[in-house]
Amino acid sequence: MHLDDMFERAEEYRAESAGVEHEVRVCMAASCQSSGAQPVFAALSEGGQGDACRVKAVGCMGLCSAGPLVAVAEVAAPNEAPVLYRDVRAADAPDILASVGRQPVERLRCPTDQPFFTRQQRIVLANAGIIDPDSFKGYVAAGGYFALIQALTEMTPAEVVQEVTKSGLRGRGGGGYPTGLKWSTVAKMPPGQKYVICNADEGDPGAFMDRAVLESDPHRILEGMAIAAYAVGANKGYVYVRAEYPLAVERIATAIRKAKRAGFMGNRIAETQFSFDVEIRLGAGAFVCGEETALMASIEGLRGQPRPRPPYPAQAGLWGYPTLINNVETYANIAPIIREGGDWFADIGTERSKGTKVFALAGTIRNTGLIEVPMGTTLRDIIEVIGGGIPGGKAFKAVQTGGPSGGCLPAAMLDIPVDYDSLRELGTIMGSGGMIIMDETSSMVDVARYFMEFCMSESCGKCVPCRAGTLQMHGLLDKIAKARGSAQDLALLEELCDMVQATSLCGLGQTAPNPVLSTLRYFREEYEERLAAAQV
Amino acid sequence: MSAPAKNPAKIRVATAWLDGCSGCHMSFLDLDERLIELARQIEIVYSPLVDTKTLPEQVDIGILEGAISNEDDLARAQEFRRRCKRLISLGDCAVTGNVPALRNHFKLADVIDRAYRETVTLHPQLPTRDVPALRETVIPVHAAVAVDLFIPGCPPSAETIWHVLGELLAGRTPRPSDLTRFGA
């Protein structure tokens, strides 16, 4: 198969829906389903399916807090923002259907000229909310699998690695390790059995980016994994996904099945010499399995306990073989990079953090949901402009990034550009992209205790500093939070933070003190208030 | 202020026995003939080993044996802390809680029942007077008051006690771990 065949195929698929003038897109991602999207979709399908108008189940449109969301799009004008409706009920279906091609239903409208939509730049989420995630044809019609065919037929594996390296893409799972470097390490290992793993064990509380990508555009992940497998010389892949995401599991399973049937997965993909198979492995509720060595242990059917590195997975990973592990969002960036070129990608973002980043906005913020912005966008833009600020007339207090491994930043830091390095300098991390916004009513000592409780109960129990250290740190935080602590307790807490950070076996333990350290750095007075309260 | 010491040159030492077996005090007595030499340098102003009934206002070195198990133990530890320039935890019970702390695995009410009812054949009853109230958990001394020096051991040997006191009297900071350990 050649690229030309691919163009033809896409054309063919598009032709199948020729005559469709309007699409009524119903968000069927988990969040909108929870808000009641199913009956809305049923009502719209019942009344509206026609030659000129198609009712379609799509993935995440982003503004989860306004769900269920429905969009009416004019097929002939793909660059125009569709009419968006919010908080739609099944009873609204007739009105929406009647409005197609006419005046929009004003009472349901959600303005799309607000910054939440206009300030985003969508690469990872390009198809989300537009294509039907369960439709292979829909993905191909939108340009899907072009990049894979292009890589297989026009590029050597080394050229693929080079393109990814050139793009400057860094791991989106949190660490920010250069993706190209990771790929080239695995590629350089002697030929033989190698594995490619997609880390979809999105465990940070407050993060749902990967979930949305899997639910909205699963083929994109498979395509990214297949390109990666080709580049590093692997022929077997695993998607390790949390069992807590049943819809995502279902959609990725469907995508694998359909890709296999269409010859884009399995033996001799698209009539080339390249074979690649993907299997799903379910997590079972263990945050630590987001750590790559723990994740591999879990795929091997073991307790999800990390092991010392080196050897790194790239050298000795799954069953001891060279293994490439990337996260969902990283793979989601691959197809566009191959299609548009590494230089194109490197033009987006900042000097050392390229491309865009998907963030999940949650907490006390007006627009909760999913956004994708270029790296380097300031926190202020994200929170106040795109996120719409804090509701209820309350004042902003802190934003938490990076989940239990990250930290809390105060208002004074809002003007920093969001990239891997600036966040690290300030004592937090990019993490996978969860952003929890807290208003003045949140106590930072309580927040630190919350995260320590999380790390304590998610500690795998293998290494002493994490297992016993998080427990003692939690005890000290609890004592301080309950106004029973002393200055010595605080000093001991700080000492334990340093020790656990320096001596823990894996990332979970090494970063567990971060929420404490960052709140101590920016909100120390809140700790001191609790200490003072204990004196009384 | 209490009356000035008879011999102001002597280091004033006080000891007390909280929840423990008195073994550490016995170990102190195991200094045998060295006690005479020690008596030239220190004055024991308060201790189960001597007759004084009240802890003087100012003491140079306070030595506590035993864990804190009841309200009396706590009050005594606090009093020692207030009145002693340096406070020493002597022995594993004071340092770790040791055997007395083994009761922490049980509910306090069960412990009391076992002691005063289940194992008593004649007139089982709970004491109501002159017995200090037991605390919910047994803790080492430093969990209640600041302690300056720890001498683990069950009991620490006379040798260890001799070394530690010798170093202190010589104005040096002793390293008890050179001679003793938990459970020694």
Place this chain on the structure above:
Amino acid sequence: MPIPAPPTNVRVVTFQIDGRDYSAREDETIIEVARENGIPIPSLCYLEGLSTWGACRLCLVELAGSPRLVAACATQVAEGLQIYTDTPRLQRYRRTILELLFAERNHVCSVCVSNGHCELQALAQRYGLDHVRVPYRHVAYEVDASHEMFRVDHNRCILCTRCVRVCDEVEGAHTWDVMGRGSDCRVITDMNRPWGASDTCTSCGKCVQVCPTGALVKQGTSVGEMTKDLHFLPYITRRRHNR
């Protein structure tokens, strides 16, 4: 399923430990080289002859030019490394790790059958640990004396998994494993049933001998009477190797 990857060619490298020059095969770990040369790096989970576990973190050492500490048991020597095994920072961390272990369960040395022959106790003394600053947890753990020859006292277990590894890797029975997570972890025999009821235990006693504390002991021992004998491990390792 898969067969282990083939070994690569090894070469000899030179490096420094605590300022002195040493050389070794590059596939040797820092702790192996250090012990061969009489440099005492502490450890509780590492045991020569068993696989590397890397969990007690006592064997962490410093490398010149790197802020990150590495586990001596899990890190191979390399050309030009400058390794420091006993800096004040490491001593401080080791002391704190030992404190955490003592506070975690009920290591009442004075009434332990391994008193005087316990690796945890000895390390505490070596690092000048004369008291524990964090609160003791005082969680009661059971003592399983159902086995006719041995006893497990979970109060004294530090979860080093030497028993699990020796049982799996040397004896081949895999009677032991770890259940639970975090501070709820516990070593178990079979389906968390009494040891004496185990179908898989061969009563070989290897787990007892490798246990660094008084958690696994022989029946009938009293305070201070339990001594451990590890000589079988290098012996069996050599026999296996020679085959």
Place this chain on the structure above:
Amino acid sequence: MALQQTKPAPPDADKRWKLVNAAMRRNGYAGHALIEALHAVQDAFGYLDETSLRFVAESLDLPPSKVYGVATFYHLFTLKPKGRHACVVCTGTACYIKGAGGLIEGVEQGFGVVPGETTPDDRLSVLTARCVGACGLAPAVVLDGAVLGKQTPDALVAELNRLE
């Protein structure tokens, strides 16, 4: 060596063992598919008991202690039977900030059970989850698999009272 382990017969005539066997067969009875097998048992029976764990251990030829160790490592696996209904309160960060603690307290006051417990009449099990990914709807609860967003203690208790 003729040491091949024969596949054990199902512990009893219950048809659900077929589902478990099918899941293990799909993975070629490979030991590394243990977690998949445990998921299959829990999907079929609602929880993992010693009988099923032994059956899986023998079928996959794994040591019993290893199977037990894995089953107790992962929080989604439960060794106790659950009630007829499961109410999972999300305690992710967004839900925490927006009052998940109040929901747990409300349920405790309403039904006398804390997370991890089941009501004496076996009607309701209360559990917590580390973020169900419905942060946009915080605080969220998953009741018998369906996500209920933007919950209040009163609304949740009322909803739970409606359960059979």
